[in-house]
Amino acid sequence: MQSSVTPYGASYYFSSKSLTVEVYQILVDRGWRRSGTIFYKPDVLRHCCPHYTIRLPVDAFKPSKDQRRAINKWNDHVLGDAYMKEASKRYPITKEAKARLKNTFDLTHEVHKAELEHVKQPPEPAHRFEVTLEPAGFTREKYELFHNYQQNVHKEKPNNISQSGFKGFLCESPLPQTSREVNGKTQLLGSYHQCYRLDGRLIAMSILDLLPHCVSGVYMLYHSDFEHWQFGKLSALREIALALEGSYEYYYMGYYIHSCTKMKYKGDYKTQHVLDPETHEWNPLDDELRGLLDRQAYVSLSRERRKKAEKEVSVTIDDRDAKENAQSTPAELSDYPLPTAAEGGEAVSNGMSLFDLKIPGLMTVEEIEEQLDLGTMPIRVGNKMAEAQDLVSWDSGDLRSPQSIKGIIGELVACLGPEAACHVVVKFD
Numbered sequence: 522m523q524s525s526v527t528p529y530g531a532s533y534y535f536s537s538k539s540l541t542v543e544v545y546q547i548l549v550d551r552g553w554r555r556s557g558t559i560f561y562k563p564d565v566l567r568h569c570c571p572h573y574t575i576r577l578p579v580d581a582f583k584p585s586k587d588q589r590r591a592i593n594k595w596n597d598h599v600l601g602d603a604y605m606k607e608a609s610k611r612y613p614i615t616k617e618a619k620a621r622l623k624n625t626f627d628l629t630h631e632v633h634k635a636e637l638e639h640v641k642q643p644p645e646p647a648h649r650f651e652v653t654l655e656p657a658g659f660t661r662e663k664y665e666l667f668h669n670y671q672q673n674v675h676k677e678k679p680n681n682i683s684q685s686g687f688k689g690f691l692c693e694s695p696l697p698q699t700s701r702e703v704n705g706k707t708q709l710l711g712s713y714h715q716c717y718r719l720d721g722r723l724i725a726m727s728i729l730d731l732l733p734h735c736v737s738g739v740y741m742l743y744h745s746d747f748e749h750w751q752f753g754k755l756s757a758l759r760e761i762a763l764a765l766e767g768s769y770e771y772y773y774m775g776y777y778i779h780s781c782t783k784m785k786y787k788g789d790y791k792t793q794h795v796l797d798p799e800t801h802e803w804n805p806l807d808d809e810l811r812g813l814l815d816r817q818a819y820v821s822l823s824r825e826r827r828k829k830a831e832k833e834v835s836v837t838i839d840d841r842d843a844k845e846n847a848q849s850t851p852a853e854l855s856d857y858p859l860p861t862a863a864e865g866g867e868a869v870s871n872g873m874s875l876f877d878l879k880i881p882g883l884m885t886v887e888e889i890e891e892q893l894d895l896g897t898m899p900i901r902v903g904n905k906m907a908e909a910q911d912l913v914s915w916d917s918g919d920l921r922s923p924q925s926i927k928g929i930i931g932e933l934v935a936c937l938g939p940e941a942a943c944h945v946v947v948k949f950d
Contacts, residue, residue, distance in 0.1 A: 531568040531862035533880075533936055534561045540695040542710045546732040547941045549574070551801055552882060554775060555730070555739070557689045562936065563776070565798040566819050566854070566881050567862040572776035573820075574796035575787060575806065576735065579764040579772050584626060585789060591754040592631050598750075599635035599719070601647025612641050632762045649720050652759070654729075657712040659684070659692045662723050666744055667691065673745035691728045691740055703768045715759070717743075717752075727756045729763075735771040736764040757790060777806070779814040797823050798881035819854070821881060828852035857881075874921045875932045884935040886920050892939050895920075898930055901948045909947070 536559050545555070552574050553562045563572040597605070614622075633639045637649050667687045671677040691714075698711035710731050717725035725743035729736060738760055743752040757774065764772045777795065778784035787793065788811075794803040795810060799821040804810060813820045829852070857879050859865045865878055876886050889895065896910030909915055909930055918927030934942040 531564040531865070532561050533564065534559055535933070535936075536560070537695045539697075541944070542696055542699065542730075542732050544941050544944045545696060545730070546734055548937065549732065549735070549737060549773060550796070551938045551941075552796055552798065555694075557691070557693045558695050564862070564865070564880050566857055567860060567865050569862065570778050570780050571818050571820075572778055573798070575774060575777040575793045576796075576803070577761065577772040577774070577790055577793050579761050579770065581792065582628070582761055582772075582790065584628060584758065585791075588754055588758060588789075589626050589631075591751045592758055595750055595755055596631065596635040599646060599648045599650045600640070604640075604644050604646045607644045608641060611643070628758065629762045629766055632759045651718045653716050653718075654709070654763075655714045655716055656698060657692055657694055657714050657728065659688050663687075663692075663714065663716075663726060666723050666726060667742055669744050670742035674743070674748060694730075696730060706768070708767050708769070712739075715756075715763075717756075719747075725752045725756065727760060729760065731767070731769065734769060735773050736760050736767070736769050737773040738775060753786075761790070779811075780818065795822075797821055799823055801882060821852070824852045869923075872923065874923050874928060875935065876921050880936075884938065886931070888939075889920070889931060889934060893934060893942060895927065895930055895934065898934070898942075899946045900930075901946055906946075 538558055545553075548560065551562070552565070553560050554574075555561075565571045565573065600608075635646070635650050637646070637651050640646050664684055664687050668679075668682050671682050672679055694712035696710075696712045698709070698713070700707050700709050702708070708731075710733065713729050713731060715727040715729055716723055723744075724747050725741070727741045728739040730739055731737075738757070741753060741756045743750075757772075761772045764770065772790075774787045774790070774793075776784070777787050777793065779788075788806055791806075793806040795806050796803060798819075800823045802823060804822045810820065810822060813822070813825060854860060859868055859878060868878060869875070875883060884892075896908065896915065898909040900907055900909050900912075909926065912926055914926055918925035920927050920931040922928040923932060930947055933945070933947065937945065
């Protein structure tokens with residue numbers, strides 16, 4: 522991994538041309554996501570629309586009535602009435618099986634039900650539906666689908682859509698395609714395209730990162746001809762099924778933005794868990810957390826509970842009004858200076874260290890000094906490898922100075938976290 526961290530607005534970025542799936546899993550669990558070879562982490566506190574990392578434990582997922590309806594309608598369309606009537610005669614099922622199908626919803630069975638390789642023949646289904654997991658490479662077919670989606674569904678101007686943009690956004694990935702054995706099955710790892718074809722035509726595609734503990738959705742697109750079929754729901758359900766079948770444990774849908782209607786739907790796949798931006802603990806997206814997000818933009822549940830406990834200590838048993846106020850008042854953020862993106866961005870541009878700006882989840886100087894020896898950080902200068910402490914300016918550098926080599930490497934490590942930092946090579950051009 523070769524990288525550097527750059528603050529931009531209310532997000533932080535680094536680029537990497539080579540990154541293992543194990544390291545990326547660590548980064549995702551600290552709030553990072555990727556777009557091509559660019560990795561980014563929003564400053565949840567200062568962002569105008571706070572982005573919260575969410576994940577779904579797939580073993581506990583129960584699809585809603587609306588989600589079940591979407592997949593049933595698609596299956597009925599693909600198979601057709603004529604096929605289903607004839608197939609029910611040719612391949613009758615037992616009363617017990619009918620009762621089970623009526624009273625339960627087998628997600629993995631339903632997502633595969635209309636796929637050509639799972640359809641009993643004869644008779645012929647109304648359509649030939651195929652879903653394949655393919656390497657995340659460029660093809661003209663994929664690009665034409667992307668162009669249609671961006672122009673007609675995403676409403677992007679045609680002159681802003683290009684093959685190079687598509688390649689950089691959805692085809693290029695630093696994650697190598699590998700595999701391992703889990704529960705006696707081969708589990709794929711790396712970046713893939715899940716392609717949906719109807720009668721030989723590519724109609725939809727999901728861009729996925731398959732990581733050691735999760736299926737991570739990067740992007741999803743479909744042809745505008747099929748917009749009414751709710752491929753957002755269909756793809757999410759299929760990706761949850763992929764996580765179940767591949768023993769990935771979790772399904773990551775990217776960022777949850779509570780204040781954005783278009784992004785709030787992710788909370789409908791229950792029960793999601795939200796990453797605490799300060800402690801990196803996972804908390805269920807339940808009524809308590811939703812209520813806090815309704816009242817305030819930035820929420821760290823660990824902070825809320827800590828502040829609440831501190832206030833309750835000072836409340837007497839008889840002072841019930843004060844206690845109720847302590848429970849409902851948002852946790853103060855006085856320990857974070859410069860609470861807006863504009864203020865923070867200007868301060869960083871003028872030389873303020875990220876350690877002084879303070880960002881939720883960022884390692885402190887004290888934590889870095891206790892947990893890591895920055896001097897042994899591997900660096901690459903041109904084609905030569907060395908350690909940071911080999912640099913002439915290292916000893917005189919200040920960790921709190923973003924203009925010094927020590928400060929640059931320190932901020933990088935603070936943003937990535939100690940586990941990922943152990944696998945970093947810092948490249949100097």
